[in-house]
């Protein structure tokens with residue numbers, strides 16, 4: 610976007626941005642209009658605000674589809690999303706219009722990997738249940754097998770989607786004495802599976818053999834609902850299921866049944882569909898399902914301070930019309 614002074618907004622940002630955290634936006638000489646709220650911009654406002662802009666800076670709360678792009682009109686050149694995943698953006702519609710997409714790969718790798726390990730340990734060691742029991746008087750006396758969980762030593766961990774986050778999770782779990790890492794993906798990822806060796810296997814084999822199944826893949830048409838009863842039924846009844854990718858990869862009714870029927874031991878979910886789940890949602894009633902507030906845990910302000918680069922979208926994926934195709938990398 611050329612820094613031309615104009616009276617009408619050149620860019621629209623869909624959330625209020627703290628100038629200290631986002632110096633690039635404050636110092637930019639373009640005329641930027643900001644949705645000045647911590648809450649997502651209502652759809653009707655978004656459709657109005659984008660008219661005639663050249664750049665749109667959004668979050669994963671905004672669905673960027675044909676309707677938004679049509680409302681923006683032919684002036685729109687770039688959409689940037691402050692997120693690692695871009696499943697809320699229609700790549701097809703962007704491509705059709707020659708609009709480029711920016712996103713923020715890698716800014717959350719460490720944070721999400723740590724959170725994944727936290728969820729895995731909390732569920733396998735029944736931490737939240739134990740805290741509840743101590744608070745509500747359920748801890749009567751010490752019993753040797755009460756609240757026993759499942760250990761990582763000599764275990765098999767299966768990662769669905771071995772991108773940056775999956776590899777970072779493996780690096781953190783390895784020192785716990787994991788014996789074998791398996792992974793399933795769209796194809797072998799030798800680049801990700803060499804430092805810590807991991808075996809590429811079909812998803813069904815991963816489900817059958819893993820003590821811990823960790824989902825780190827991107828949400829795509831292929832992964833939508835991929836974790837369903839057909840997969841849970843293959844898993845060990847002692848298996849722990851962790852999802853830190855997107856809620857849409859899991860069929861939540863099937864997961865609920867698997868947890869209630871003892872098909873699997875427990876689940877830790879950083880992501881759900883919708884977010885947040887309604888407070889009376891059956892998954893939130895289960896003792897063997899840990900489902901903390903997802904966005905606060907995975908995208909804390911600490912994360913923003915700790916990552917190595919600015920949180921501004923930095924990678925552009927889609928070429929301008931007529932410039933040839935750039936393969937879309939594994940987003941996570």
Ligand SMILES: O=C(O)[C@H](O)CO
Nearest residue numbers: 691692693694907908
């Ligand atoms: O895609 C992302 O950036 C994360 O899911 C945000 O929490």
